[in-house]
Amino acid sequence: MIPVATHIKEACLSFSQEVTRDMFVVDIAKDITKGDLYTNFALVVAGKMGKNPVAVAVDLGVYLDAHLDKNLVEKVEVVGGYVNFWVKVGTDVSIPEHIQHSSFTGKKVAYEYTDPNPMKEFHIGHLMANTIGESMSRLGELAGAEVKRYSYQGDVGRHIATTLWGVRFLDALWPEEEVSVTEKVKFLGSAYVAGNTKLAELKEAGEESEEYLKAVKEIEVMNQKVYDRTDEEVNVMYDQGKEWSLLKFEELYDILGTKFDYYFFESVTGPIGIDLVKTHMNHFANGENGAIIFEGDHTRVFINGKGLPTYEGKELGLAKFKYDTWPYDKSFVITANEQKQALDVTLAAIKLVLPEIGDKNEYIFNGMMKFANMKMSSRTGKIIAGDELVYSMMEASLEKMKDREMTDDEKKKIAQDVAVAAIKFTILKQNFRKDIIFDQEKSLALEGDSGPYIQYTAVRIQSVLKKVKDIASTVGSEPLSKEAELLLRTIYRFEHTCFNAIEESAPQHVAQYLIDLASKFNGFYANNKIMGETVDSRLVELCEKTLKVLEKGLWILGIRTVEKM
């Protein structure tokens, strides 16, 4: 429908020169019963020239009716100040493979997302970032960009030191090789919690107490050892722990459907960051205790008093390392908005130190995942792990499938994809820049506006298409039913919807569209008998096209379709 919209836009511009291209829109009509496209051109012209909008709209309507290509636009209708258009549609509608967008088509675009830290739990915050980042990447691919995916992971720093230090407070012993990866990672998570708990206890007893100061010192020493690799025992624990964590992440990416092209580590970006800061001291200043700081909107430390790089310093190093690894036209980093203030300052520093790179970088901040009645903290262990959430959704899905005739393996595979769909869709159907309230009972529905609802619709269509194969087909001549017509017109909106999603970096447009499309199909399905003695080939085509759009739309969201459920 984009070519049609462009055609209309040109025609509007030739009607009046008072208005420029970016002052009005030709977009999808919100109410499908009023048309496929609409323009507010008359309202804008009227406002500009002090004329009556309705009169202008009537004139515009007459003009467009005479000038628009009848092979594209079937009907022009004036309602109030709006002009609505009915596009010529047929069941032979083509679903475009790619959507042209000047910022993406043919460009090299990098997406960094997920960023879990080794030796810490992969929690639902990471799940959220992964979901958003994967979908953004796919929008880039849809727009014809060459896309690379990255995950950046904190394999050095205080959380690692606290974990390794915390091991001594656990009753459990360092895991043996034959233990499952999940168990090993669980062990590391509890060591982190134990370390933090112990430290908090000691602090409670007195911030100046000998015990507390000793503990702080021990963690510092551990941190230093991790950096300089001088302690063989620490090296072994560190290397094993890191490996286990990364294996566990890989298991999850498999379930979630993400495949990263590059992994970056803070142990690598840190030294680069230090080097960049030291060679660009004109942009930095000396702070208290020997720290090196950057004065942006507010002050941030890039190198701390002990000469170690902070988050900001490492991020600066990452900017260079990432670009050197794969020179891109545009780089997006998807991260939580609790980091906004720190990263805004960091980006300002990157633009000064690495101007040719900084201008290509953009941070996208997502809201927090919150619970109705629970505060999350990985320090205290009060979190929901990503895999646990998937498993609990799987159980709910399996319950629904208990009477289906399938093997247990089949059911399990499907339940997993359905669980991921439920979680991802909940995240992607809304504006991710805002916080998301995660109520496991309510928002992770398998019914209603949900991922599974859309998967289910696709399953129904596949089932129909399978049966229809054995039935003789005819070409109906009577007009399509009301429901079929609505479904067809909704299919036509897919391309334009995707364009809007790409333009605004907003996958929720696609998600909301899919709900609408699935709902239109289910309305059609409930009120029309598709097959009898014979089958109308137009309806078969309609089913095929609907399925294709559902599959493509779910793909954009990073959700798999299933054959049965």
Add this chain to the structure above:
RNA sequence: GCUCUUGUAGUUCAAUGGAUAGAACUGCGGACUUCUAAGCCGUUAAUCUAGGUUCGAUUCCUAGCGAGAGCACCA
């Protein structure tokens, strides 16, 4: 305290400088029993408050109130 983000039905979410603010869940009612009922149909219900800009504001601006996040050597 300062900075940033945010405020739409009972709940969880959409949308928009302009056409009757759109879903889902919950509640209540219903149909079919035909191709997967994780479905379909009906029904009640909302733009935090006060100003401003505008022909027109729920959307933009200001203030207030509520919620969340951040406030240099964690990330």
